[in-house]
Amino acid sequence: MTRYLRLLRIFTGATLSAQLEYRANFVGALLASLGAVGVALLGLGIVFGQPGMSSVGGWSFREALLVTGFFMLTEGVINVFIEPNMSKIADAIRTGSMDFTLLKPIDAQFGVSTRYLNVLRVPDLLIGLGLITSAASGLSVTLLGVLGAALLYASAVVIVYCIWLALSTTAFWFVKTQNVAELFNSVFGAARFPVSAFPLPVRAFLTFVVPVAFITTVPAQAMTGQLAWGVALASPVVAAALFVATRLFWLRAVGSYTSASS
Amino acid sequence: MSRPGPLNTARVLFATRLAEMAEYRAEVVIWMLSGTLSLVMMLVWMAQAQGAPGGQIRGYDAAGFATYFLSTWLVSQLLVVWVAWELDFEIRQGTLSAKLLRPLDPMWTHYASHVAERLVRIVPMLVLVTIFALLSGARFTTQWWAYPAALGLAALGFTARFLYEYAIGLLAFWTESSTSFQELAWLVYAALGGMFAPLNFYPAWVQSVAVWTPFPYMLGLPAQLLAGKAGPKDALRGALIMLGWLVVFWFLRLAVWRAGLKKYGAVGA
Numbered sequence: 001m002t003r004y005l006r007l008l009r010i011f012t013g014a015t016l017s018a019q020l021e022y023r024a025n026f027v028g029a030l031l032a033s034l035g036a037v038g039v040a041l042l043g044l045g046i047v048f049g050q051p052g053m054s055s056v057g058g059w060s061f062r063e064a065l066l067v068t069g070f071f072m073l074t075e076g077v078i079n080v081f082i083e084p085n086m087s088k089i090a091d092a093i094r095t096g097s098m099d100f101t102l103l104k105p106i107d108a109q110f111g112v113s114t115r116y117l118n119v120l121r122v123p124d125l126l127i128g129l130g131l132i133t134s135a136a137s138g139l140s141v142t143l144l145g146v147l148g149a150a151l152l153y154a155s156a157v158v159i160v161y162c163i164w165l166a167l168s169t170t171a172f173w174f175v176k177t178q179n180v181a182e183l184f185n186s187v188f189g190a191a192r193f194p195v196s197a198f199p200l201p202v203r204a205f206l207t208f209v210v211p212v213a214f215i216t217t218v219p220a221q222a223m224t225g226q227l228a229w230g231v232a233l234a235s236p237v238v239a240a241a242l243f244v245a246t247r248l249f250w251l252r253a254v255g256s257y258t259s260a261s262s
Numbered sequence: 263m264s265r266p267g268p269l270n271t272a273r274v275l276f277a278t279r280l281a282e283m284a285e286y287r288a289e290v291v292i293w294m295l296s297g298t299l300s301l302v303m304m305l306v307w308m309a310q311a312q313g314a315p316g317g318q319i320r321g322y323d324a325a326g327f328a329t330y331f332l333s334t335w336l337v338s339q340l341l342v343v344w345v346a347w348e349l350d351f352e353i354r355q356g357t358l359s360a361k362l363l364r365p366l367d368p369m370w371t372h373y374a375s376h377v378a379e380r381l382v383r384i385v386p387m388l389v390l391v392t393i394f395a396l397l398s399g400a401r402f403t404t405q406w407w408a409y410p411a412a413l414g415l416a417a418l419g420f421t422a423r424f425l426y427e428y429a430i431g432l433l434a435f436w437t438e439s440s441t442s443f444q445e446l447a448w449l450v451y452a453a454l455g456g457m458f459a460p461l462n463f464y465p466a467w468v469q470s471v472a473v474w475t476p477f478p479y480m481l482g483l484p485a486q487l488l489a490g491k492a493g494p495k496d497a498l499r500g501a502l503i504m505l506g507w508l509v510v511f512w513f514l515r516l517a518v519w520r521a522g523l524k525k526y527g528a529v530g531a
Contacts, residue, residue: 028437028442029439029442031439031443032442032445034446035442035446035448035449038449038453039452042453042458043299043302043458046463046464047307047310049464049465050319050463052315053310053314056306057309179289179293179296182292182295182296183295183296186295186296186298187298189298189302190298190302190305192302197305197309198305199305199309199312202305
């Protein structure tokens with residue numbers, strides 16, 4: 001365990017020093033962050049800008065802003081921690097450099113999941129936290145609510161990671177999976193709004209088929225104290241089940257790996 | 263050997279690009295599904311209209327929103343442009359150098375690729391829009407002239423968008439971040455084009471700024487034509503404005519291209 005923690009520190013140091021070589025890229029990344037928050041806020045702003053429009057799916061403006069905050073935070077988690085690693089899996093399989101990862105005396109899933117960071121997108125995390133704080137400041141939020149939200153958000157991060165890993169792992173069979181990000185984002189875009197803002201069948205799809213609801217809506221509900229106990233328990237259960245399932249899927253994929261040149 | 267005429271060049275260019283795009287047909291479907299912003303907004307507005315007093319918001323009921331946003335989605339599918347990413351890659355990797363040796367501006371190869379991709383896209387696009395329309399209750403206009411008019415406006419809009427995106431892509435001659443500028447340009451296009459809501463839902467000052475940009479005429483107007491909410495006069499006026507913008511973007515692209523070539527010192531040279 002301490003060995004893995006030490007590895008994490010080494011990986012972080014290596015990826016940081018590589019990225020700080022290209023400081024000018026920070027400007028571009030900042031523009032991209034602003035673009036992402038712009039889309040999220042514009043969508044919300046126009047809906048609430050209509051006369052007589054005081055709620056979306058039963059959520060007030062501040063409550064909905066909380067969801068947008070969790071959305072941006074998740075964008076940050078994906079852009080900083082998840083995508084930089086997952087996007088390299090398909091390439092490593094295509095070129096055969098996955099061999100090196102598999103040969104190392106550490107768990108291969110840990111290796112492919114933690115090697116890289118994209119610090120340039122840290123502003124996404126800050127924007128997300130800022131939105132959550134400013135939205136929560138106008139709501140009656142209890143300490144218990146914040147703790148619950150933090151716990152449920154941890155489950156949400158696990159869910160997001162599992163979906164990305166499962167999608168990226170398909171590269172062991174279908175080499176071309178660069179479009180995985182596109183597919184995920186197309187559904188994840190709906191997480192800018194609370195799930196109750198959608199018609200009933202879509203809501204069911206976003207809860208049971210692709211568990212987008214657990215990523216942004218559920219932590220926001222925990223924060224405002226509107227969460228039912230059943231849902232609060234479901235989120236960690238879904239996260240744990242997904243984690244076990246993707247772990248098995250990953251092991252199976254690695255078992256069928258035959259390298260690039262053989 | 264004599265140089266082939268421009269028509270012959272165009273034919274060969276288009277045929278080879280079409281063959282290439284047909285290879286990517288699975289990706290084309292994934293790219294189509296990735297542009298879901300107007301669909302997400304459609305669902306939100308439909309639910310909002312159902313909960314509103316009288317079932318309407320500014321004259322749009324749920325089916326009205328479905329019609330508007332599906333039309334926007336359809337038009338935005340025809341306006342997809344990815345040339346900025348390709349230019350960013352070509353300029354940074356230096357693969358542009360080889361293309362400069364040809365007796366043809368590389369822009370035309372990209373343009374042919376984009377047009378060819380539209381042909382690959384059109385069948386799955388019509389299938390999807392039919393399914394979405396059946397599910398959401400959207401009703402498109404029965405006026406026959408609106409369809410060629412919307413298609414014409416979309417063609418003008420696509421060409422205008424291609425030219426300004428090309429100019430943004432050429433910024434890669436000077437900066438590593440040209441694709442980030444492209445993303446910001448997309449945000450303005452999506453907002454003023456009407457992907458979040460019909461333009462008259464915006465604050466008045468935004469609307470008065472928007473009419474001075476090409477975006478409402480390339481996206482919102484053809485969508486309103488398909489929804490039966492705009493007349494032939496609007497279409498004609500929009501087409502004239504788009505032609506004006508085409509001229510502007512043509513020279514803008516040319517100026518950036520010439521300035522960029524002077525700056526370009528291919529990688530490794």
